[in-house]
Amino acid sequence: MTAKTRILSRLRAAPSQQKAAPSAEDYAVAQQPWRFDSTERTSRFKDLLTAVQTEIHDCTSETWPQTLAELAAQKGWRNLLLPENSPLNNAIEQTWQNSVSALPPLQHYDQAIEAWREALFFDTDAAITGCHAAIAATGSIVLWPSPSEPRLMSLVPPTHIVVVKQSQLADNLLDLMQQQQWQQGMPTNLVLVSGPSKTSDIQRVTAYGAHGPKALIVLFLTDC
Amino acid sequence: MSHSHPLHDFRAASSHAAQDPNQRHNTRAAMDFLMQRRAAQFPDADELSRLRDLGQKIRQRALSQLPALLETLEARCNANGIQVHWADTPAEACDIIAKLMQQANSQEIIKGKSMVSEEIELNHYLEAQGMTALESDMGEFIVQLAHEKPSHIIMPAIHKTKVDIAHLFHDELPRTPYTEDVDELIQIGRHALRQRFFTAKVGLSGVNVAVAETGTLVLVENEGNGRLTTSAPEMHIAITGIEKVVEKLSDVPPILSLLTRSATGQPITTYVNMISSPRKAGEKDGPQQVHLVLLDNGRSQAYADLQLRETLQCIRCGACMNHCPVYTRIGGHAYGTTYPGPIGKIISPHLLGLDDTKDLPSASTLCGACSEVCPVRIPIPELLLRLRQESVTPENEPNHPHTVRGQGAKYRATEKWLWRSWARIYSKPALYRASRFAATRLRGLLPHDVGAWTIARAKPQPAAKSLHELVAEYQATQGNQP
Numbered sequence: 001m002t003a004k005t006r007i008l009s010r011l012r013a014a015p016s017q018q019k020a021a022p023s024a025e026d027y028a029v030a031q032q033p034w035r036f037d038s039t040e041r042t043s044r045f046k047d048l049l050t051a052v053q054t055e056i057h058d059c060t061s062e063t064w065p066q067t068l069a070e071l072a073a074q075k076g077w078r079n080l081l082l083p084e085n086s087p088l089n090n091a092i093e094q095t096w097q098n099s100v101s102a103l104p105p106l107q108h109y110d111q112a113i114e115a116w117r118e119a120l121f122f123d124t125d126a127a128i129t130g131c132h133a134a135i136a137a138t139g140s141i142v143l144w145p146s147p148s149e150p151r152l153m154s155l156v157p158p159t160h161i162v163v164v165k166q167s168q169l170a171d172n173l174l175d176l177m178q179q180q181q182w183q184q185g186m187p188t189n190l191v192l193v194s195g196p197s198k199t200s201d202i203q204r205v206t207a208y209g210a211h212g213p214k215a216l217i218v219l220f221l222t223d224c
Numbered sequence: 225m226s227h228s229h230p231l232h233d234f235r236a237a238s239s240h241a242a243q244d245p246n247q248r249h250n251t252r253a254a255m256d257f258l259m260q261r262r263a264a265q266f267p268d269a270d271e272l273s274r275l276r277d278l279g280q281k282i283r284q285r286a287l288s289q290l291p292a293l294l295e296t297l298e299a300r301c302n303a304n305g306i307q308v309h310w311a312d313t314p315a316e317a318c319d320i321i322a323k324l325m326q327q328a329n330s331q332e333i334i335k336g337k338s339m340v341s342e343e344i345e346l347n348h349y350l351e352a353q354g355m356t357a358l359e360s361d362m363g364e365f366i367v368q369l370a371h372e373k374p375s376h377i378i379m380p381a382i383h384k385t386k387v388d389i390a391h392l393f394h395d396e397l398p399r400t401p402y403t404e405d406v407d408e409l410i411q412i413g414r415h416a417l418r419q420r421f422f423t424a425k426v427g428l429s430g431v432n433v434a435v436a437e438t439g440t441l442v443l444v445e446n447e448g449n450g451r452l453t454t455s456a457p458e459m460h461i462a463i464t465g466i467e468k469v470v471e472k473l474s475d476v477p478p479i480l481s482l483l484t485r486s487a488t489g490q491p492i493t494t495y496v497n498m499i500s501s502p503r504k505a506g507e508k509d510g511p512q513q514v515h516l517v518l519l520d521n522g523r524s525q526a527y528a529d530l531q532l533r534e535t536l537q538c539i540r541c542g543a544c545m546n547h548c549p550v551y552t553r554i555g556g557h558a559y560g561t562t563y564p565g566p567i568g569k570i571i572s573p574h575l576l577g578l579d580d581t582k583d584l585p586s587a588s589t590l591c592g593a594c595s596e597v598c599p600v601r602i603p604i605p606e607l608l609l610r611l612r613q614e615s616v617t618p619e620n621e622p623n624h625p626h627t628v629r630g631q632g633a634k635y636r637a638t639e640k641w642l643w644r645s646w647a648r649i650y651s652k653p654a655l656y657r658a659s660r661f662a663a664t665r666l667r668g669l670l671p672h673d674v675g676a677w678t679i680a681r682a683k684p685q686p687a688a689k690s691l692h693e694l695v696a697e698y699q700a701t702q703g704n705q706p
Contacts, residue, residue: 030275152455173477191496193494194495201363202381
C-alpha cells in the first residue's frame with residue numbers, strides 16, 4: 001500500500017462529522033470593517049506603508065517619470081532594471097533620453113534568469129514594476145508576475161520601485177479577490193508586498209533589508 | 225523520530241530552565257512584547273470574536289471533508305504542474321526530499337522557515353547522508369549556527385540576546401568583525417546567505433495554507449527569504465502537514481488576518497507568497513519544478529477522534545505560547561518537542577506517542593489563557609484533560625477504544641485502587657461517615673512527608689471534627705431545624 005492509500009484510508013475510517021460551510025454573512029467580518037471612503041482609502045494605504053519605512057511619492061501620469069529620474073540621480077543607483085514590453089517603458093526611456101543630467105543606465109529583463117543570474121544577484125541596484133492592484137486595509141501591493149515582469153524583479157535588487165494608480169486601490173483582500181474572481185485562474189506566483197523586507201529576529205529589534213529589497217518606493221499616481 | 229535520541233526529561237529540563245535568570249528574562253521580555261503587539265491589533269472585541277468564529281468554522285469545515293479536500297488539492301496541483309508526494313512518517317518524508325535533491329543533482333538545500341521540516345528532523349537526516357541543509361530565515365540561521373533548536377515556532381531565536389548573536393557571528397562566520405548593532409548583524413546574515421541563494425539548486429519551504437480549490441500554496445513571511453527559497457532555485461519543495469488544507473481561496477483572507485495579527489501583531493506580513501505552479505513556458509524565472517510533500521506523522525490518529533480532531537484546527541500562530549504562564553517561565557527548549565507551549569502539549573502526543581510525552585498534558589495550570597487567544601478557538605484545556613485521561617487509561621481497558629499511541633503511560637495500579645476506593649467511600653453513606661470519623665480522630669497520625677504534595681506545600685491538616693458534626697452541634701445549641 002502506498003503512503004497515500006494508507007493515510008486516506010485512515011482518514012476515511014474516522015467518524016464523519018458534517019460541518020456547514022461558513023455563510024456570506026460569516027465572511028462579512030473580513031470585509032465590512034475594512035471598507036473605506038475614497039479619502040480614507042488612500043490615506044490608510046499610505047499611512048500603513050509609511051509606517052514600515054516605504055517611501056511614497058505622489059505623482060501624476062505626466063510627472064512620475066521625472067520623479068523617477070530625480071530619485072535615480074539622488075539615490076545613486078548604478079543601473080535601473082525595467083520590465084520587457086511594459087507600458088511603463090516608453091515614458092521612462094524618453095525621460096532618460098531628454099535628461100540633461102547623467103542618469104543610471106537602463107536595463108531590461110529580456111532574457112531568462114539562467115542567462116544573467118550573476119548580474120541580477122550582485123550588480124543590479126534597482127528595478128521598477130507596475131502592480132496588479134493595491135489594498136487599503138493592510139497597506140499592500142498586489143504583484144502578479146508575468147513574462148514581462150518576472151518574479152525576481154521585485155525581490156532580488158536592493159531597491160524596488162512600484163507604480164500604483166489610485167484607481168487600483170481596493171478596500172480589502174477578500175473584496176478584491178471576489179471582484180476579480182481570482183479562483184478562476186491563479187498566476188504562477190502572486191505576491192502581496194507590504195513594505196521593504198524586514199526582520200525582528202534579533203532581540204525584537206526591527207531591521208530592514210533582511211533578504212529582499214532594503215527599500216520600497218511607491219510612485220502613487222493620483223490622476224488615474 | 226522520538227527514538228533517535230534518549231527520552232527527554234521534561235521535569236528536569238523545566239526545573240533547570242525555570243532557575244535560569246537569563247532565560248527567564250529573555251522569554252518574559254519577548255512574550256510581553258508579542259502580547260502587547262497582538263492586543264494592539266485587536267482593538268475591537270466584537271470584530272475579533274466574529275473573526276475567530278469564522279476562523280473556527282473554516283478550519284472545522286475543512287477538517288470535516290479532509291480526505292476529499294486532500295484529493296482535490298492533489299488533483300489541482302497536478303493540473304497546475306505541481307507534483308504531490310505523500311509521507312506517512314518523518315522517515316518517508318526525509319527520504320522523498322533526499323531523492324528529489326539527488327534528482328536535481330544537488331547536495332545542498334536552502335530552507336525557508338518550516339516547522340514541519342523541524343518535526344521530521346530533516347537537517348539531521350541529510351547530514352547523516354552527507355548532504356547539507358542551510359537555514360535562511362535569520363532566526364533559524366542563528367539557531368543553526370549555534371547548533372541549537374528553535375525555542376519558539378514564530379521567533380526561533382528569542383532566547384538569545386544581540387550580544388549572544390554578536391559573539392556567535394564573530395566566532396562562526398569567517399572574517400566577521402564583532403558588532404552588537406542589529407542592522408549590521410542582519411546585513412552580515414544577508415550577505416552570507418545571498419551567495420547561497422545565488423548558487424542553490426533546491427529550495428525547501430513550509431506552507432501556511434494550502435488551497436484545494438486552486439491548488440495554491442500560501443506562505444507568509446517578512447524577510448524575503450521565503451520568496452527567494454521558492455523563486456530562485458531550479459526546484460522548490462514545499463512540505464506541510466495534511467491538516468493545513470482549506471477548501472476555497474476566499475478562506476485565505478480571514479485565516480491570514482487571524483494568523484499575522486495573532487502571531488506578531490502585524491496587520492499583514494511584509495510578504496504573502498501564493499504559489500500555484502512551476503515556471504510556465506515564456507516565463508523568465510521561477511523554479512522549473514515544484515513539489516509538495518504531504519505529511520501525516522500522527523495527524524490521522526488525532527483525526528480519528530472527534531474531540532482530539534480539534535487539535536488539527538491549529539494555524540501555528542504561536543499566540544497560545546505567547547500567553548502561557550508556563551511557557552513564559554520555562555521557555556521553548558524545556559519541552560524537548562518541535563512544537564512547544566500549549567499547542568505543543570496537545571499535538572506532540574500524536575506525533576511522538578503519549579509514552580514519550582506523558583509529562584506534557586499535566587504541565588499546565590489549565591488557566592485557559594491559550595484558548596482565550598486561540599484564533600480558531602481550539603479548546604486547549606479540555607484537550608489537555610482528555611490527554612491526561614488517556615495517559616492513565618491502559619490500552620486493554622474494556623469499553624475504551626485505543627485512541628492515542630502510548631496511552632496508559634502514566635497508569636499505576638495503586639492510583640487506580642485509590643480512586644476506586646475514594647469512589648466507593650463517597651457513594652456509601654456509612655463508609656463516608658466512618659471515613660470522616662477516622663480522618664478527624666486519627667489526624668495526628670498523618671506523616672510530615674506526604675510524597676509529592678509536601679515538595680512545595682504544607683501538609684494537609686484535617687480539622688478536629690467534620691463539617692457534618694459541627695453543623696449538628698450548632699443546631700443542637702440553637703435548638704432549631706435546618
